[in-house]
Amino acid sequence: MAADMAGAGAPPPADPGGVRMTWNAWPRSKVEASKCVVPLAATISPIYPISDDFVLPYPPLRCKPPCFAVLNPFCSVDFINRIWTCPFCFSRNLFPPHYDGISESNVPGELYPQLSTVEYAPPPAPHSLPPPPPVFFFVLDTCLIEEELEFLKSSMRRALAVLPENALVGLITFGTQAHLHELGCTDISKVFVFRGTKEITKEQILDQLGLSGHRGQPKGVTPQPNGLPQRAGSVNRFLLPASECNYPLNALLDELQSDQWPVEMGNRPTRCTAVALSVAAGLLGACLPGTGARIIALVGGPCTEGPGMIVSKELSEPLRSHKDLDKDASPHFHKAVKFYENLANQLVDQGHVLDVFAASLDQVGIAEMKVAVERTGGLVVLAESFGHPILKDSFTRIFYGGEQSLGLSFNGTLNINCSKDIKIQGIIGPCTSMQKKGALCADTVIGQGHTTAWKMCGLDRSTCLTVFFDLSPSERSNQQGTTHEQLYIQFVTNYQNAEGQMRIRVTTITRKWLDISTNAEELVEGFDQETAAVVLARYISLKMEMEEEFDATRWLDRSLIRLCSRFGDYRKDDPSSFTINPNFSIFPQFVFNLRRSQFVQVFNNSPDETAYFRMLLNRESVTNSVVMIQPSLLSYSFSTTPTPALLDVASVAADRILLLDAYFSIVIFHGMTIAHWKNMGYQNQPEHQAFAQLLQAPQDDAKMIIKDRFPVPRLVICDQHGSQARFLLAKLNPSATYNSAREVTPGSDVIFTDDVSLQVFCEHLQRLAVQS
Ligand SMILES: *[C@@H]1O[C@H](CO)[C@@H](O)[C@H](O)[C@H]1NC(C)=O
Ligand SMILES: *[C@@H]1O[C@H](CO)[C@@H](O)[C@H](O)[C@H]1NC(C)=O
Numbered sequence: 001m002a003a004d005m006a007g008a009g010a011p012p013p014a015d016p017g018g019v020r021m022t023w024n025a026w027p028r029s030k031v032e033a034s035k036c037v038v039p040l041a042a043t044i045s046p047i048y049p050i051s052d053d054f055v056l057p058y059p060p061l062r063c064k065p066p067c068f069a070v071l072n073p074f075c076s077v078d079f080i081n082r083i084w085t086c087p088f089c090f091s092r093n094l095f096p097p098h099y100d101g102i103s104e105s106n107v108p109g110e111l112y113p114q115l116s117t118v119e120y121a122p123p124p125a126p127h128s129l130p131p132p133p134p135v136f137f138f139v140l141d142t143c144l145i146e147e148e149l150e151f152l153k154s155s156m157r158r159a160l161a162v163l164p165e166n167a168l169v170g171l172i173t174f175g176t177q178a179h180l181h182e183l184g185c186t187d188i189s190k191v192f193v194f195r196g197t198k199e200i201t202k203e204q205i206l207d208q209l210g211l212s213g214h215r216g217q218p219k220g221v222t223p224q225p226n227g228l229p230q231r232a233g234s235v236n237r238f239l240l241p242a243s244e245c246n247y248p249l250n251a252l253l254d255e256l257q258s259d260q261w262p263v264e265m266g267n268r269p270t271r272c273t274a275v276a277l278s279v280a281a282g283l284l285g286a287c288l289p290g291t292g293a294r295i296i297a298l299v300g301g302p303c304t305e306g307p308g309m310i311v312s313k314e315l316s317e318p319l320r321s322h323k324d325l326d327k328d329a330s331p332h333f334h335k336a337v338k339f340y341e342n343l344a345n346q347l348v349d350q351g352h353v354l355d356v357f358a359a360s361l362d363q364v365g366i367a368e369m370k371v372a373v374e375r376t377g378g379l380v381v382l383a384e385s386f387g388h389p390i391l392k393d394s395f396t397r398i399f400y401g402g403e404q405s406l407g408l409s410f411n412g413t414l415n416i417n418c419s420k421d422i423k424i425q426g427i428i429g430p431c432t433s434m435q436k437k438g439a440l441c442a443d444t445v446i447g448q449g450h451t452t453a454w455k456m457c458g459l460d461r462s463t464c465l466t467v468f469f470d471l472s473p474s475e476r477s478n479q480q481g482t483t484h485e486q487l488y489i490q491f492v493t494n495y496q497n498a499e500g501q502m503r504i505r506v507t508t509i510t511r512k513w514l515d516i517s518t519n520a521e522e523l524v525e526g527f528d529q530e531t532a533a534v535v536l537a538r539y540i541s542l543k544m545e546m547e548e549e550f551d552a553t554r555w556l557d558r559s560l561i562r563l564c565s566r567f568g569d570y571r572k573d574d575p576s577s578f579t580i581n582p583n584f585s586i587f588p589q590f591v592f593n594l595r596r597s598q599f600v601q602v603f604n605n606s607p608d609e610t611a612y613f614r615m616l617l618n619r620e621s622v623t624n625s626v627v628m629i630q631p632s633l634l635s636y637s638f639s640t641t642p643t644p645a646l647l648d649v650a651s652v653a654a655d656r657i658l659l660l661d662a663y664f665s666i667v668i669f670h671g672m673t674i675a676h677w678k679n680m681g682y683q684n685q686p687e688h689q690a691f692a693q694l695l696q697a698p699q700d701d702a703k704m705i706i707k708d709r710f711p712v713p714r715l716v717i718c719d720q721h722g723s724q725a726r727f728l729l730a731k732l733n734p735s736a737t738y739n740s741a742r743e744v745t746p747g748s749d750v751i752f753t754d755d756v757s758l759q760v761f762c763e764h765l766q767r768l769a770v771q772s
């Protein structure tokens with residue numbers, strides 16, 4: 001048995017990890033940790049794609065209770081006596097008989113030193129049900145103008161065409177009322193109507209559908225060959241396999257009209273988004289509790305009726321802005337958020353996901369819905385029209401399989417174990433605390449805390465979470481003789497993968513404990529600037545949402561100054577003497593761009609846009625999130641191959657093309673001369689082939705970026721001095737408009753104005769960092 005565990009031949013190459021840390025060597029004491037300024041944190045991509053070589057066809061071996069840590073490469077193994085020692089609790093465990101074949105030259109995959117991540121794929125129990133089918137419950141807004149409704153319908157038709165045959169599909173349409181469509185009957189379409197004015201409980205929903213007798217599992221529930229619990233009529237009537245409901249659904253879409261209720265002059269349409277979502281959640285909760293299912297809402301405007309209402313019907317009442325929210329002058333905001341918090345709790349209990357695709361020139365309420373989307377691990381896409389490629393192409397992608405698949409998975413639970421003295425403060429990202437309290441939980445909470453276990457109803461290959469750590473206050477350095485050199489953290493994710501199989505992903509990492517007084521260098525070398533920038537961005541975004549008076553710019557300035565004072569080399573009060581280790585060198589620039597970014601300068605955007613940007617910031621990999629904070633810029637010209645350019649106006653030149661990747665948007669910017677030649681059509685003349693190629697190169701590169709990104713980014717193609725050039729210019733360092741450094745008043749710590757150049761910013765930084 002051990003032989004097939006180990007697999008044959010050479011071990012696979014080291015995996016790329018799925019964990020990044022702000023600090024890759026940790027100080028031993030809480031006091032020293034707080035002097036590091038940037039918090040001890042790890043980002044983990046719980047199910048990033050791994051090679052099949054890392055998948056083990058048997059269940060994990062666990063340490064004895066109460067530890068339960070999974071066997072990993074950092075366990076010390078006594079091959080003679082068949083004993084492994086757990087690095088978390090130091091218990092000694094006997095290998096069970098089926099590991100009898102192991103030896104130093106025949107170790108099971110989970111002990112390969114280069115595999116910090118493995119995935120267990122135990123065979124299903126003998127009489128277990130087949131994997132459940134994917135479930136898509138569509139909730140469609142009909143308060144749309146004709147054109148938008150047609151875009152929405154064609155997106156739906158495309159989706160229906162690519163859905164897996166066995167996928168269960170349900171449909172609610174809504175406007176003034178919510179209509180639940182019975183898909184089971186072929187001839188006449190039957191509809192259940194729910195009033196939009198009143199909050200409706202799950203019980204009332206089931207009553208109205210004649211399902212209430214079946215509430216409360218599991219009497220009368222018999223597992224069916226399709227793996228679903230089936231109850232008299234319920235599933236069959238409202239959730240049908242795609243293969244059976246394709247015809248009725250397409251017929252229904254053909255007949256679907258804009259909401260027929262009259263809209264008075266000067267009013268918004270009556271739109272009961274929240275009631276429609278309640279009905280979807282209630283029905284799924286009754287039919288398919290515990291089975292992964294997605295509610296996919298396509299929303300074209302604000303909820304103006306009933307619970308979850310974000311604005312009144314009168315057009316004279318404007319939608320809430322950041323200013324209104326700051327002044328607490330939005331009458332509906334807290335009530336609506338409360339509604340979505342309750343919906344989030346219900347969905348998390350049921351294991352279901354809420355995805356929102358929003359298309360509107362104005363806001364639809366993403367800021368209020370954020371909690372329900374984020375806590376369930378849902379997807380969100382925001383654009384101005386259902387016909388925009390951002391929405392259209394993103395929507396289609398969620399149904400793709402194979403290479404292009406997003407790897408949408410369900411029913412995830414993340415458990416974290418760590419060495420004694422490490423405390424977990426919480427997680428920022430798409431998950432919900434399961435409130436599993438224990439000795440490992442810190443008292444102060446960041447994000448989803450008070451727990452060592454988190455639920456992820458929906459997760460996918462790009463899902464990323466940020467875990468914040470603290471150290472226990474005991475002075476470890478006092479007891480050096482007895483302490484251990486290494487710290488360990490283990491992440492265990494149980495989940496149902498895109499094919500419906502239960503998997504257990506285990507990532508175990510180790511890092512060094514440092515004695516700062518003798519080993520400051522290793523601390524510095526372990527600083528990961530990109531991760532630190534992303535973690536700070538996530539942290540301040542959370543604080544901006546939670547704390548009324550939080551001043552993000554000032555907080556960032558102070559932190560950066562403290563960091564540079566702590567880790568820089570300089571003579572006191574001599575700015576020109578300041579130098580800093582290369583491991584910190586680009587960090588000030590990240591902070592400079594973070595201060596200018598949409599995450600801090602929220603007043604340039606609507607609350608919906610801010611909520612949208614933050615949800616993506618919180619769920620993407622470090623590499624992607626860095627681009628959101630500090631866009632990347634490539635320069636194309638005749639003389640060189642495409643080269644990275646400084647994010648500075650100085651990079652603009654008449655004979656260059658620039659490609660800006662700001663994550664949410666991608667800009668191709670033609671310098672003046674290039675634009676002129678292009679308008680003259682030189683690219684179409686055979687003697688100017690080189691020019692045609694130069695024009696094409698950034699287009700091809702942009703296509704490559706767009707192909708891999710979800711949501712699909714906005715593509716802007718513009719010319720220097722054209723009206724859309726601002727999409728590029730807004731992201732560039734304003735070095736050219738630099739108008740003499742403003743003197744800092746002595747003693748003041750508000751140091752930077754919003755439009756200083758990077759150079760001025762760094763000068764000020766050095767001056768303040770060296771101050772005694
Ligand atoms: C590891 O995690 C499990 C499950 O969350 C928990 O019961 C156990 O106490 C943890 N072990 C240690 C050593 O913290
Ligand atoms: C969901 O996950 C839990 C915990 O990992 C597991 O016990 C349960 O069987 C899973 N449910 C389904 C429907 O797979």
Ligand SMILES: *[C@@H]1O[C@H](CO)[C@@H](O)[C@H](O)[C@H]1NC(C)=O
Binds near residue numbers: 024524525526527
């Ligand atoms: C710190 O710098 C050293 C030397 O350039 C480099 O090898 C190391 O990878 C850097 N550390 C991190 C965490 O990036």
Ligand SMILES: [Zn+2]
Binds near residue numbers: 069086089
């Ligand atoms: Zn243990």
